[in-house]
Amino acid sequence: MRIAELSEQSGAPVATIKFYLREGLLAAGQRSKPTQASYDATHLRRLRLIQALREVGGLSLARIRVLTDAIDDDRLPTHDMLGLAANEVSPEVSADPDDPAVAASQARIERLVADRGWALSADNPGWRTAVRVLANFEQVGAGELLEVLDSYAQAAEIVAEADLGTVLNGPDPASRVETVVVGTVLGDSLFAALRRMAQESMSRKFFPPSGE
Amino acid sequence: MRIAELSEQSGAPVATIKFYLREGLLAAGQRSKPTQASYDATHLRRLRLIQALREVGGLSLARIRVLTDAIDDDRLPTHDMLGLAANEVSPEVSADPDDPAVAASQARIERLVADRGWALSADNPGWRTAVRVLANFEQVGAGELLEVLDSYAQAAEIVAEADLGTVLNGPDPASRVETVVVGTVLGDSLFAALRRMAQESMSRKFFPPSGE
Numbered sequence: 001m002r003i004a005e006l007s008e009q010s011g012a013p014v015a016t017i018k019f020y021l022r023e024g025l026l027a028a029g030q031r032s033k034p035t036q037a038s039y040d041a042t043h044l045r046r047l048r049l050i051q052a053l054r055e056v057g058g059l060s061l062a063r064i065r066v067l068t069d070a071i072d073d074d075r076l077p078t079h080d081m082l083g084l085a086a087n088e089v090s091p092e093v094s095a096d097p098d099d100p101a102v103a104a105s106q107a108r109i110e111r112l113v114a115d116r117g118w119a120l121s122a123d124n125p126g127w128r129t130a131v132r133v134l135a136n137f138e139q140v141g142a143g144e145l146l147e148v149l150d151s152y153a154q155a156a157e158i159v160a161e162a163d164l165g166t167v168l169n170g171p172d173p174a175s176r177v178e179t180v181v182v183g184t185v186l187g188d189s190l191f192a193a194l195r196r197m198a199q200e201s202m203s204r205k206f207f208p209p210s211g212e
Numbered sequence: 213m214r215i216a217e218l219s220e221q222s223g224a225p226v227a228t229i230k231f232y233l234r235e236g237l238l239a240a241g242q243r244s245k246p247t248q249a250s251y252d253a254t255h256l257r258r259l260r261l262i263q264a265l266r267e268v269g270g271l272s273l274a275r276i277r278v279l280t281d282a283i284d285d286d287r288l289p290t291h292d293m294l295g296l297a298a299n300e301v302s303p304e305v306s307a308d309p310d311d312p313a314v315a316a317s318q319a320r321i322e323r324l325v326a327d328r329g330w331a332l333s334a335d336n337p338g339w340r341t342a343v344r345v346l347a348n349f350e351q352v353g354a355g356e357l358l359e360v361l362d363s364y365a366q367a368a369e370i371v372a373e374a375d376l377g378t379v380l381n382g383p384d385p386a387s388r389v390e391t392v393v394v395g396t397v398l399g400d401s402l403f404a405a406l407r408r409m410a411q412e413s414m415s416r417k418f419f420p421p422s423g424e
Binding site for chain 2: 011045048049052055056058077078079082083086090093096113116117118119120121124125126127128129130132133134136137139140141142144145147148149151152153154155156157158159160161162163164165166167168169175178179182183184186187188189190191192193194195196197198199200201202203204206207
């Protein structure tokens with residue numbers, strides 16, 4: 001297909017597609033004439049991946065490039081790819097270790113990890129974020145939110161088990177890697193969406209809505 | 213305390229605090245002299261809330277203002293506040309209803325909602341995002357990810373029940389509203405962090421890491 005059709009099918013403006021081509025996020029098309037290239041289903045699929053990572057995942061183009069490079073690198077072991085995807089899609093948060101609230105949160109997360117029997121590397125990107133969020137709960141006077149931790153961890157195990165299951169079922173390494181990227185980034189959005197839905201449904205039971 | 217101490221305790225630069233004061237995100241301090249104001253623990257707490265919503269939640273100042281206004285408005289019923297918080301912290305996603313992948317996802321989510329017995333309003337912000345993510349799974353060739361849906365929904369119910377429990381336990385309406393804002397925004401980040409941790413732990417079992 002020509003670039004105009006690629007634009008129509010994906011909903012991405014031609015200028016945006018040309019930008020991705022220049023930036024190397026999208027592979028060049030097959031030259032049919034000196035001023036014309038043709039594109040196929042693999043281009044459409046990659047274009048939709050970039051759009052989903054941007055719009056739903058909120059990722060920057062720099063992060064998207066790291067991920068698409070990884071998808072195209074078939075030498076990367078699956079475990080390493082999982083770690084890379086997790087790192088790229090996690091916000092960089094800092095937590096001051098001298099802050100008493102941070103130290104208390106660190107101890108709390110260590111206890112949780114031990115209780116759950118989780119085997120983790122020291123640089124797991126979730127660890128730092130979890131510590132920071134728990135410290136924030138205390139600092140903003142919402143300490144009662146700490147009570148959710150065990151339920152969240154239990155739910156996270158259910159989700160992680162489903163996640164890993166889909167990766168194991170991938171037909172070949174390249175598609176597994178793509179599944180990891182898509183599943184990690186869009187999985188966060190999907191879970192947050194389902195959480196909002198389950199929250200509204202439960203909220204209606206506990207707190208009668210006004211005006212109904 | 214003076215503004216310098218507020219800066220030291222929160223880690224926010226004085227210029228940033230002055231900006232929040234000008235923008236009305238932070239209430240003015242008590243005037244002690246014509247050129248000097250003093251701040252207390254409520255200012256520190258609000259400042260930390262703004263920082264957490266920005267840095268961990270990634271929210272814009274415009275969205276943060278809507279949320280802090282809601283916290284300060286004690287006439288808002290709890291159910292309405294839950295809806296408002298959910299809306300403000302959800303990315304605005306669009307899904308083309310004429311797209312066959314979107315139509316199929318819509319039907320799939322309707323079936324899930326019916327199976328789960330969820331009572332939802334048509335404008336629940338999670339609904340649209342869930343449809344969009346499922347459609348993206350198909351469009352980027354990761355259709356096997358659709359298998360995670362039921363596990364995710366089950367986990368979302370566990371999380372939502374824990375969420376609502378903390379809101380019910382809030383001592384007064386104002387603190388309940390603050391709990392909803394903090395819990396909704398930081399809860400997404402906390403869950404994503406715990407998911408990364410559980411994923412790594414399970415990944416180590418299934419895929420031996422390289423170099424270990």
